[in-house]
Amino acid sequence: MSNTITSTDFNFPGQKSVYKGKVREVYTLENDVLVMVATDRLSAFDVVMPKGIPYKGQILNQIATKMMVATEDIVPNWLMGTPDPNVAVGHACDTFKVEMVIRGYLSGHAAREYKAGRRLICGVPMPEGMKENDKFPEPIITPATKAEMGDHDEDISREAILSRHIVSEEDYIVLEKYTKALFQRGTEIAAKRGLVLVDTKYEFGKTKDGKIVLIDEIHTPDSSRYFYADGYQERQDRGEGQKQLSKEFVRQWLISNGFQGLEGQTLPEMTDAYIETVSDRYIELYENITGETFVKADISNIQERISENVLEYLKEV
Structure with missing residues (x-):
């Protein structure tokens, strides 16, 4: 699937480091700002699947953002803004080593x-x-x-x-x-x-001024x-x-095809047709969890779209 984002290589102003997780890529900037990009990668059984899922990053990022806003009156969070459907920008924190x-x-x-x-x-x-x-x-x-x-x-x-x-x-x-x-x-x-x-x-995580805040994702089908x-x-x-x-349906498909992430097992091929069904399921998850119709972002050039949106946002930070 060509219209997915499975890796990034941005160079934002003041960029100090990049951390690449299973699904998210986090850019740390010199002014204690983090730029977190939700990719379309799919992880199951601690293994990242070889192909991306269209709109998955947008779905996870937008659910997490909505849930952060819906809970900020009871728990402070790291979020500053969402300049792009796949991107959240927030305060850099020292992360607690427990989930x-x-x-x-x-x-x-x-x-x-x-x-x-x-x-x-x-x-x-x-x-x-x-x-x-x-x-x-x-x-x-x-x-x-x-x-x-x-x-x-x-x-x-x-x-x-x-x-x-x-x-x-x-x-x-x-x-x-x-x-x-x-x-x-x-x-x-x-x-x-x-x-x-x-x-x-x-x-x-804990911000530089010592405040404990909620970070990362919240109430998404990948974390809940x-x-x-x-x-x-x-x-x-x-x-x-x-x-x-939840994304349990992906795990069940993998199990039915003889894969549970164990040594010696081979990942089954995810055909383009199957990937489309996974994308459709994620959109269904979004609409059920948020109660809103999912609006697909322009995916003709996701990297360029993200770069332009984030650079414009950072001018105001």
Whole structure:
């Protein structure tokens, strides 16, 4: 697919460094400003797929931006502006080395741990007698940190975070408070769209003046799991799987084609026709999560469009 953006090589005024993640590329400028470009790369099982998905970067960036604006009254964030559909500009932060994962339901990783007989996750007890996708009595925070080797996330307990001085207790109390407040607001927003926010992750940083702020993405289908609220309880009562709104459909396609990111496995070919269906699903996710019609940006020359928009924006910063 030629009309996608899978890598960038910008040189903005005052640029000091570039960090390239699985999906986003972050340019650090000398005035403590970050330019974060959401590419069309697709990652699953910690592997980046070889082809981009049209509009995926725009979709993730615009959902995250809308959710930041919808929560800025309860939690401060890093965002300064969005000069381009694929770009967010914000304050440079020292990033906390933990992801604050919060779970309202026994799904995904927590459900796999539960099925294996474990009743503690990240030091947090899970009640007996639960079925997969049951709601927890109260949302639980199950932090994750990057493994020493590689990109895989590892479970970590609150106690370990504090004892290893990964985060100070004073700061961690704020992270917990913000995580719970964001999840509550996200749950309310989802309910208005006929959705259930099942679980999600938040990342935080500290600005140069010492303020803790929300960074990166929030409530996107790449960072969150959603169920359709309609019929949720009936499906639980019948022991059926839930209708999900996330990129889980990509993982399931990969699994059905013999790939789970394990050694020796070969990535199945993503045909242009299949990629179009993935793009359509992401647009559907956007419209369900935001309740708004998706407006496709001009993708005739994405690199040039981004460069022009960001350079114009930086003149005012």
